Amino acid sequence: MFSTGAVRCPGCGASGGGLTLSGAEGFCQPPTDKGFFQPDYHILECTSCGLLCRSPTLSDEELSAYYSSLESGHWEYPTLNPPERQISALIASLPQGSNILDFGCSSGRLLKPWVNQHRCFGFEINGAAAEKAAERGLVMLTEETLWSEHENQFHMVILVDVFEHLRHPAELLRRLWSLISPGGCLVVGTGNGDHWACRLDPAQFWYFRNLEHLCMLTHKYAVYLEKELAGAGKSWVTLSHYDVPWHARMRLHVAHAAYWIVQYSPEPVRMVLSWLPGFRKAARWNNAPNYGCCKDHVVFTVKKPSVEVS
Ligand SMILES: [Zn+2]
Structure with a gap:
């Protein structure tokens, strides 16, 4: 955290002005034995400049190895987004x-x-x-x-x-x-x-x-x-x-809403929801579904x- 004074904001160099917004468990990418592991992390917001950043991140060497592992067509898309x-x-x-x-x-x-x-x-x-x-x-x-x-x-x-x-x-x-x-x-x-x-x-x-x-x-x-x-x-x-077709957008909106309704419900309500069709799957998800149809860019x-x- 910037607030410890140990880490400076990567966006403006300020120290002592960071907020921890939330944290999550680490993950493997791709999710295989040979994947690269992102340890448990927090997302920080700099109160000076407003940049959001993840802490910790992989080292430059680890990221370089990750990029080298990608196939040359990894970033290629058939049309402009x-x-x-x-x-x-x-x-x-x-x-x-x-x-x-x-x-x-x-x-x-x-x-x-x-x-x-x-x-x-x-x-x-x-x-x-x-x-x-x-x-x-x-x-x-x-x-x-x-x-x-x-x-x-x-x-x-x-x-x-x-x-x-x-x-x-x-x-x-x-x-x-x-x-x-x-x-x-x-x-x-x-x-x-x-x-x-x-x-x-x-x-x-x-x-x-x-x-x-x-x-x-x-x-x-x-x-x-x-x-x-x-x-x-x-x-x-x-x-x-991305351009997401309307039917796929609908599915993403429903999945996103179901996940967060379950997350924000008190435990007894969550128990009930986990038995209801539509919420059953969402109650088992460890992480929020990909919500790539919103204005996230x-x-x-x-x-x-x-x-x-x-
Ligand atoms: Zn900053």
Whole structure:
């Protein structure tokens, strides 16, 4: 906890200002003998900056081994999801020939449709995914070329499904901010830590039941970031991560409601509910069901001033 003074907030470096929101038992991912084990954990909220984060997390070495164990197509989806479509609308508003960087671009599917209208750059640490992105027409940058040759160069820098993996998000965003040209913008698509379903019990929320998700953005943290970066305006649009058909959405709503009704009921009522059809299964669940049909994601943008503020 930050309140012990032993751990600093990974979002702003503050100590002594953390709240423990909730805790949960550890889990294995994938749930096999060969899975990676996330020990019992708490979700903390920094009272200074508002970032939500998990404590403890796996070490950098363990996370690196976990990422290396994933197949190259792990992050590949056949179509753009709602946050990516929202970002595509932002790209469509840029003048032709703009410089766009997708940081953590995976196989480059977000910028693929734009390679003939704009100058599309990508950065990706997974070799196989980077190769695919290059085949799709993105100019792939290395760690060295990215930071040394592109200061004030990009009209838009995008991070989709990257923020939540970062150990110290503000550090990276500050570096990326320096690559954005005056009047350009930073676009972050990630989990929405303010959604009520998350706030019911953040440690149980599906987003934090992924061991690679170390933190969640909140609107308070977005305000903190805009101030830190000296931005000239921001936007905050919440939406679902996935397109979920209506019948699947109904099932998720019912399962989610059943689980939380059981959880919030006093023990005698819970006993009765555990015999009723509809609640019987929910009463046996150890963890909240995945509630991936709510507006659990956000596309957050910050604009850089047109004239550099000294
Ligand atoms: Zn903080």
